[in-house]
Amino acid sequence: MKVVYFLVAFLALASSIAFAYDPSPLQDFCVATNEINGVFVNGKFCKNPKLVKAEDFFKHVDPGNTSNKLGSKVTPVAVTEIPGLNTLGISLARIDFAPKGLNPPHTHPRATEILIVIEGTLYVGFVASNQNNNTLFTKVLNKGDVFVFPIGLIHFQLNVGNGNAIAIAGLSSQNPGVITIANALFGSTPLISSEVLTKAFQVDNSIIDYLKKQFWYDNN
Template identity: 55%
Template sequence: MASRVILLSGLVALIVNAALALDNNPILDFCVADTKNTVLVNGYVCKDPKTVQAEDFYASGFHIPTNTSNQLGFNALPATAAQIPGLNTFGISAARIDYAPGGIIPPHSHPRATEILIVLEGSQLEVGFVTSNPENRHITKVIGKGDVFVFPVGLIHYQRNNGSQPASGIVAFSSQNPGVHTVANVVFGSNPEIATDILAKAFQVDNNVINQIKSHF
């Protein structure tokens, strides 16, 4: 009898913990972000519902290619709660991505969101992510127009256009504010910087190598 009580208690604890791990459901029809409010909360403060307009739920321009004339050869047009205030509290966002031939989105992660990519144009888009320690498995595939690929939340991932023509896609995130950590910028361009000797030991290289890399960030 005692063992059954212990087992039942364990199951109840698991169910409660699973429930607490989920995002809370909205308790309002919407909570349109008041982006001018200076109160700090986990998200944005809600506008007065009486002042909400259709424009709060709207953005345009996703059909227009973005300018990829930059060092990395890619650009993004985001649609998060910062651009569409009506997304606040809903846990979703999106972006249009454009890639020049040879353009890359360098290794990065989204700390708060899983990402799903739908390719609109292009036939040689290399995508990949790396699983966490200790396996560090590199999972990669070349995809094209009409294909879909998922990048799990928090994992380092990248994209590269191996084709001779521009490519584009739409990405969606399971967060209104997915955040982004670009590996090179975070490691070599932090402010204040991470000590050179720490990075040299971590990457098993000479201090001069680290300083040379830092100079680019």
């Protein structure tokens, strides 16, 4: 009987791990297409392999425009931008920063992120979950430095150098998703009840109303 319990527990664990990340492909590629026929894999239909071309796996990325309130621009390169990424379980993003530019606190619900600084100096960090006392882990990164942000945890990057900065982020999903914390809380559609937010933040209703009226810029 103990052997049976062990096997059940092992299979449950293996199953949870298998479905925690993008599935492994069972073919060379499954280029995403907007057509509504063919094979439907991981949220996308697969393009006929005989019609696949090199351009399906290619994209040129220009520097992002940082002339905004945050002073940063994230340029994603996920399955939406490169259909050949479908089922491959990876994506990346280029992040451009003006001096003092900020990529604000956000999470990726479906991916771990690994970031390398190409130019400049960044102050980066992430916050652990409640079970780890919301511990903040931070580091100042210079050119060539690499930092990892675990899946689902709130993280940020701030340019603390005197000039522009550039970073490249690799993500462990073809479609990692992003939730910008300020936007989600104060700019949702429809808006979250002020009663909820005033109690959550333990502040006066006027402060919540003020925050809701701000223009929340999306730098993605």
